[in-house]
Amino acid sequence: MYKSLVATFAGTALTVLASAAASAHGGEAGPVKQTASKPSGRPPAKSREKEGLPDWSGTWKVKGSMALISTENDRIFQRGLRDKAPFKPEWRALYEDEAARAEDQGNMQSAHPLVDSNTVYCHAGMPRLVATPFDYNFVPTRDLTFIIVGGPGGEPRFIYTDGRSFPAEDEMWPKFWGWSIGKWQGDTLVTETRGVKPGLWLDPTPMKLSDQAIVYERIRRLDAKTMEDRVRIVDPVAFTAPWEFVRHYEQIPAGEWADEHEICGGPEDRNPVVNGRVTVVLPKQPDGGAASPP
């Protein structure tokens, strides 16, 4: 399965990259690397060491909706009010069908509910990590930038800035967080992520990418209280055109303690997924009867 995926991936990667380069993200930068099939290398990154790293200290929260594109009222399941990715017709049809099923993910009477992949795996993965309800810590170091989403127990992203290329095609496989490399353009971190596990929801609705998607980002600090991530997703299988959006993060007051990531499962999780549905565990009623509608 992986061999097939990787072969398909590699076969289109350079085409995708060429397309991406022609319409550079934000009109400022193209892909980080165009050497998808080169083996790993690790040249030193002395220039960044000389320049120093930007100050991204503090803890941050996404501003606005967790949906990747905000709506006027944030009601994510109200179809027709929400912008969507530029899906090809067959992918849009799939999305519409699954969005309807997703509305029933807590409905025990529904025959075919669809449960959020974040619930199933207890991890968001990429590119959903761009916008979650959790804390963000952006930690640049010389060779590797960490984006820690969710504090202790959360999901850390690893973006390598040591000059490496992506692994050779037969050394990559789909990951929740994909494979990310980056380079510095001034105080902007320009990243590229490939090899994201297909089928993950991109936000609280079942938007999905193919296994050939590439996620480009430009991450920078706009001002003392604002971080910005400009995202551009190229998916030649699912999209008719690149999909671009911007998310901002606001700094939470200094002195706050790191939030603890939400832990799925265990006896304190009263929302188990049962028979493909998100459930609510209700206690027995005082008269000994089962919980029932009033």
Add this chain to the structure above:
Amino acid sequence: MKNPITKAALLVCLAITAASGQAHHSFAMFDQEKVITLHGTVKEFQWANPHSWIQVMVPGEGAKVTEWSVEMSGPGGLARKGWKPRTLKQGDKVTIVIHPLRDGGPGGSFVSVVLPSGETMGGDQFRVAK
């Protein structure tokens, strides 16, 4: 006897949505279009990861008492809104506003509570506030 449960089917124009406080699971099982006000007594305040819960005993017709389960966001988010592990205590008389379960069961997602002191506290909906 005054009905302690006041139901109102409202068009929710607030920025309180299915995404409110949502994290590891969807809140689609709750009806975001409706709000219910519960008048009852706290049985237990479960300050827990991944989600906190208020168990509240609500008197109904006659001697019938129903235990309602009110789901909140996690402790971290609540703490930043001023909540503490002992903000609610067993025996507290409270008024709680929730979005009820779609299946009609005695449960819902938390919107706000009026404490015995008269103070009103909200949840973790700041994350989607416009």
